[in-house]
Amino acid sequence: MAGSAAPPGQPARSWRPPCRLSAGRALLLLLLLLLLLATARRAGASAAGGPEVRSLRGSWRLGNANGSVVLRGEVPGCVHTALHRRGLIQDPYYRFNDVMYRWISLDNWTYSRTFKTPFDIRKWQKVNLIFEGVDTVAQILINNVTLGRTDNMFNRYSFDITSVIKEVNFVEVRFLSAVSYAAEQSRCHKVYSIPPACPPPVQKGECHANFIRKEQCSFSWDWGPSFPTQGIWKDVRIEAYNHYRLIYFSLTSFFVKSAQQWSLEIESIFDVVSSKPIAGLVTVNIPKLQTQQTFSVRLQPGEGSIVLLVNINKSSAVEAWWPNGHGKQTGYNMTTTFIMEAGYQIEKFSKAYFRTVELVQEPIPGSPGLSFYFRINGRPIFIKGSNWIPADSFQDRVTYDTLWLLLKSAADANMNALRVWGGGVYEQDEFYDICDEIGIMIWQDFMFACALYPTDKNYLESIRAEVSHQVRRLKSHPSIILWSGNNENEAAIASNWFSIPYADKEVYIKDYVMLYVKNIREIVLTEDKSRPFIASSPTNGLESVKEGWISQNPYDTHYGDTHFYDYSNDCWNWTVYPKTRFASEYGFQSWPSFSTIEKVSSAEDWSYTSNFSLHRQHHENGNDQMLQQLERHFKLPQSTDPIKKFKDTIYLTQVMQAQCMKTETEFYRFSQSEIIKGEGHTMGALYWQLNDIWQAPSWASLEYGGKWKLLHYFAQNFFAPLLPVAYEDKGVLYIYGVSDLHVDHKLSLRASVSQRDDIYIFVLQTTAIAPFVSLDVGSIKGRFSDNGFLMTEKKKVVVFYPWEPTSVEELEKSLTLTSLVDVV
Secondary structure, X not given: OOOEOOOOOOOOOEOOXXXXXXXXXXXXXXXXXXXXXXXXXXXXXXXXXXXXXXXXXXXXXXXXXXXXXXXEEEEOOOHHHHHHHOOOOOOOOOOOHHXXXXXHHHOXXXXXXXXXXXXXXXXXXXXXXXXXXOEOOEEEEEXXXXXXXXXXXXXXXXXXXXXXXXXXXXXXXXXXXXXXXHHHHHHXXXXXXXXXXXXXXXXXXXXXXXXXXXXXXXXXXXXXXXXXXXXXXXXXXXXXXXXXXXXXXXXXXXXXXXXXXXXXXXXXXXXXXXXXXXXXXXXXXXXXXXXXXXXXXXXXXXXXXXXXXXXXXOOOOOOOEOOOOOOOEOOEEEEEEEEEOOOOOEEEEEEEOOOOEEEEOOOEOOEOOOOOEEEEOOEEEOEEEEEEOOOOOOHHHOOHHHHHHHHHHHXXXXXXXXXXXXXXXXXXXXXXXHHHHHOOEEEEEOOOEOOOOOOOHHHHHHHHHHHHHHHHHHOOOOOEEEXXXXXXXXXXXXXXXXXXXXXXXXXXXXXXXXXXXXXXXXXXXXXXXXXXXXXXXXXXXXXXXXXXXXXXXXXXXXXXXXXXXXXXXXXXXXXXXXXXXXXXXXXXXXXXXXXXXXXXXXXXXXXXXXXXXXXXXXXXXXXXXHHHHXXXXXXXXXXXXXXXXXXXXXXXXXXXXXXXXXXXXXXXXXXXXXXXXXXXXXXXXXXOOOOOOXXXXXXXXXXXXXXXXXXXXXXXXXXXXXXXXXXXXXXXXXXEEEEOOOOOOOOOOOOOOOOOOOOEEEEEEOOOOEEEEEEEOOOOOEEEOOOOEEEOOOEEEEEXXXXXXOOHHHHHHHOEEEOHHHOO
């Protein structure tokens, strides 16, 4: 028997629609049900009690295939972090350890533990062993009985252990190397190849990532290492229950224009183990909106859903959820109470948010093609932000504090959106909770990137379960404004990245449509009608649909979104950039600061041309491309001190990256209100990329650990709600005023600075103009109020906001002040 995310293969069937009751009848039935529950409790019936839940988090036994390595490993966790915490390996990120520790991913590891059942087994109709996340290919056993197998990192697995659980139990999770499994799956697919087979050699990665439902970048990427992990990466627990169990609970908001009224759609998915239907009442209460409704429901045996439509009291003023910079992120406390004629009462506490989203694709006067922009609560919003990648190769190291620091840094830089890129993971619940709280909109990719994928029966069944689970898990979040099927796979086929013979192209187009349209899109539209779906990014949107889902040119600036990279032309020249409808990827590399690199390197590595520097660069010719851009505008460092030369080069790459991104982003922002030669109305700028997965050169504006690069300080300015932009074209100076504000705004030139106990004031002085002034306090965690600025006045005050306790002495000792005049 194989465990699966429920229900696999098909959308949940709907039970009989619930009836909304009159107040009198609802009260009568409520009193009757309360009487039944009280009677059951007095009789000591086990049915009156809620489910028993026992977490299996904590310390497990971990061993490799031949038993030569045995240790304790934490769950949630993975093999690499367990080995590191026990001192059996160094930091996997240190120097060349990504290659040195390849043996870990090639071995087969087993997690095991014993546990006592904390309840009387005889009192429960059903007991499940539930894994919220298994990474990735494993056989699950309890008391030497095989329960099933897992093969999808993104699925939730539930195994019925009612007949095999004992008072004392032994559970095992026997992993198979993800690298070996992917290779075997590729070998078994004999009819035709599914490219790409392997990543470019510069990435030092593993092959056939597209044959395993696992974080694709864990096999390497052009900004990250290859660490194909094994482990129980999310919660695992035992659940025992009678009669019924609530599996999923979600709510989405709608605004009914004809009635000028907000409504909530509440979906509840149950597993009913009773042999007969169970009747009951559901009451939804939102006190602040003076809204309370009661419904009669009937749960049929098996698994399925009930959907309730709650109309919000018209006399209550509903505050909508707005993106960062456009209003408040108001949420309302909501209680949903299920009282059934058999079993126990369920009280579900949640936040109700009210937000509408539309993806507008319509003709534009004076331009061929269609628009591509988002309307939030009826208002067009320019999307400002970046692309999110996994914050660590080892997900158990990604804490709430990690997420908060990175996401708050995005908000602090005036971003209102992030794209969760399709080669990583569907992020943990806390990620989306924070985005809801601080107003960061999420463009959510499904986890497919830069590859073609198989469409055999087993693979599609796994995908359907994955998509159903993730949409049900995430759709309550107002921050998510878009589902996107994949990253760059439409473009891969259209541009023939993988040199597929023309005669064979139809086979791959058919697979593409089967996967992203007939499966993923079909499930998304069934499960979630509150937000739009696109099949790929970049895409021509409705034009791609018209052309059979694969457009001739997915990078057409007259439709949809574009990804744009150009490392050969001068990146300070705004004329090289596409006047696109929506720029969802663009960027330039830089090196992280020396203090970040220093932690994972040794003195012999501190050179731009060292083996370490070459090893860490996973983008072909990336280090040379940065130098070529530098030479256009700067004199390359010539210091005879090799470490100073390395530090100066790092500094210049950050200056170059920041100025390039400023030029390109400002071009996109001032293009929103104009059409020139049929191009323009740009309504989004999401640069590549926000964060780093390790300490290495990349396109990120936040280094591994959260330190701001100069680019992030620049982003704080080029994403400002009010932005003056000036550029020269053929001898004419053009000046634009760009505003995200909802009303006209008058500005005045004033500032005051005060000192408080938890911040530090830096007063800078200069005797001459100092371009690109950079303050760096090494490993001290925190951020400056400004950085990388042009200093034209004799005096400037900058504030440092520490993220951990520090002192004036520590800051003075660690401070490095660099400007362009310091580079020799």
